[in-house]
Amino acid sequence: MFASFDFDVIRRSLGYLFLDGMTFTLTLTALSALGGIIFGTLIALMRLSGFKLLGRIAGVYVDFMRSLPLVLVIFWFYFLVPYIGQWVTGASRPVSVGAFTSALVTFIMFEAAYFSEIMRAGIQSISKGQPAAANALGLTYAQTMRYVVLPQAFRNMLPVLLTQTIVLFQDTSLVYVLSMPDFLGAASKVAQRDGRLVEMYLFAAVVYFTISCAASFAVRRLQARISIVR
Amino acid sequence: MNYNWNWSIFFEPAPGGTGTYLNMLLSGLWLTIQTGVFAWIIALVFGSVIGVLRTLPSKTAYWIGFAYVEFFRNMPLLVQLFLWFFVLPELLPRSWGLWLKQMPYAPFYTAAIGIGLFMSARVAVQLAAGIASLPRGQKQAATALGLTTFQAYRYILLPIAFRIIMPPLTSEFLNTIKNTAVAITIGLIELTGQARSMQEFSFQVFEAFTAATVMYLLINIVVVTGMRFLERSLAIPGYITGK
Numbered sequence: 001m002f003a004s005f006d007f008d009v010i011r012r013s014l015g016y017l018f019l020d021g022m023t024f025t026l027t028l029t030a031l032s033a034l035g036g037i038i039f040g041t042l043i044a045l046m047r048l049s050g051f052k053l054l055g056r057i058a059g060v061y062v063d064f065m066r067s068l069p070l071v072l073v074i075f076w077f078y079f080l081v082p083y084i085g086q087w088v089t090g091a092s093r094p095v096s097v098g099a100f101t102s103a104l105v106t107f108i109m110f111e112a113a114y115f116s117e118i119m120r121a122g123i124q125s126i127s128k129g130q131p132a133a134a135n136a137l138g139l140t141y142a143q144t145m146r147y148v149v150l151p152q153a154f155r156n157m158l159p160v161l162l163t164q165t166i167v168l169f170q171d172t173s174l175v176y177v178l179s180m181p182d183f184l185g186a187a188s189k190v191a192q193r194d195g196r197l198v199e200m201y202l203f204a205a206v207v208y209f210t211i212s213c214a215a216s217f218a219v220r221r222l223q224a225r226i227s228i229v230r
Numbered sequence: 231m232n233y234n235w236n237w238s239i240f241f242e243p244a245p246g247g248t249g250t251y252l253n254m255l256l257s258g259l260w261l262t263i264q265t266g267v268f269a270w271i272i273a274l275v276f277g278s279v280i281g282v283l284r285t286l287p288s289k290t291a292y293w294i295g296f297a298y299v300e301f302f303r304n305m306p307l308l309v310q311l312f313l314w315f316f317v318l319p320e321l322l323p324r325s326w327g328l329w330l331k332q333m334p335y336a337p338f339y340t341a342a343i344g345i346g347l348f349m350s351a352r353v354a355v356q357l358a359a360g361i362a363s364l365p366r367g368q369k370q371a372a373t374a375l376g377l378t379t380f381q382a383y384r385y386i387l388l389p390i391a392f393r394i395i396m397p398p399l400t401s402e403f404l405n406t407i408k409n410t411a412v413a414i415t416i417g418l419i420e421l422t423g424q425a426r427s428m429q430e431f432s433f434q435v436f437e438a439f440t441a442a443t444v445m446y447l448l449i450n451i452v453v454v455t456g457m458r459f460l461e462r463s464l465a466i467p468g469y470i471t472g473k
Contacts, residue, residue, distance in 0.1 A: 067404070067408075067447055068443060068446050069408040069409070069410075071412060071414060071422050072411055072422045072439065075429075075439060079429075079435045083233065170305070173308045174412065177414060184309060197316045198317050201316055205305050205309050
């Protein structure tokens with residue numbers, strides 16, 4: 001079964017796969033997670049702010065994003081981002097943005113909906129006495145959130161946020177639909193150039209599996225450590 | 231925004247001679263629903279078996295369930311579909327591989343089975359958690375009454391556990407339907423695929439994607455409403471949502 005395998009094709013393309021492809025994937029994952037968590041926290045704060053309208057807007061945004069397939073959202077933003085760019089910069093024609101920027105905007109906007117639900121649960125897990133005490137000490141709303149509620153919410157939810165980031169890492173492979181050079185895209189380009197689909201896709205599967213497994217193992221360790229402290 | 235809106239595009243004939251662009255999108259919608267339902271059945275069947283394995287007292291059963299879940303959860307769905315679609319036929323004996331490649335509707339079956347197995351790992355986790363959430367007395371009472379392990383699961387544990395995990399199962403079903411869009415990469419022209427080809431033929435990007443978006447939202451509303459109804463009619467008196 002493995003007799004006709006050409007493992008050399010993997011060795012020959014290692015540089016391209018990891019230096020180009022995996023770097024793209026990991027950068028996209030890290031920046032999207034960062035942006036998604038920041039945006040998601042803002043959305044969660046909007047939902048819990050007590051202003052009906054703000055809460056409603058945030059709720060509709062989250063429900064809307066969560067009922068669409070990521071692939072469709074990727075297409076949406078791919079065509080929409082140039083127009084948004086035009087609108088923001090006031091240019092006369094749609095601005096052409098790079099593949100990476102387009103993907104980054106997509107993932108931040110999409111994942112923010114998921115991260116916001118996690119942060120919302122985190123904020124709600126803080127007992128009511130804490131903001132009340134902060135209020136009694138004379139802290140403003142912003143200070144209460146900044147120094148009392150968010151640090152604890154963030155810490156409680158860290159394992160869940162990281163698990164969602166692992167999901168995000170796997171989801172970035174979907175930029176394949178725009179033929180972007182992420183890890184899977186790079187593997188697929190080599191596979192098609194050399195006619196070595198079997199080797200390249202198996203290798204890609206092993207790499208994704210190893211990274212995700214190692215990461216979720218690390219998250220589990222972290223979770224155990226955090227739960228001992230508390 | 232200097233974009234030429236043309237909402238009447240849906241009623242113009244699409245290339246291919248099968249009707250209007252709207253017909254095209256609707257056929258995509260139908261394929262999305264078919265793939266989603268087929269995948270969901272597979273996910274439920276395999277997920278139930280694996281979920282039960284994870285709760286049995288046997289160490290071996292637990293490890294099988296654990297390995298299964300980790301295998302399907304730690305690879306992107308896209309990579310899994312590629313493995314089923316491109317790699318599997320090459321690894322099988324030549325005649326089997328040839329049969330697989332020449333099978334009609336290969337993208338549909340690959341997508342349904344691939345997405346089904348991918349989702350089954352998630353169903354298994356939910357079900358195992360549901361069974362674990364039952365009071366220990368349930369299992370003990372079943373054993374005391376002389377039920378075998380199989381009977382205890384069949385008549386006591388599973389009927390209650392499934393009703394408890396109804397809300398997370400609803401969102402997993404929705405995820406299954408959403409995930410069918412990934413099958414666009416193996417040539418399944420479902421709703422997202424049809425919207426994409428409508429965009430390529432007509433250049434009306436935003437109309438095409440808006441229509442697809444509305445259809446996905448409709449699917450969501452229908453599924454959520456249906457499941458609410460099912461949940462209410464299956465609620466166990468005395469349990470969370472029961473009367």
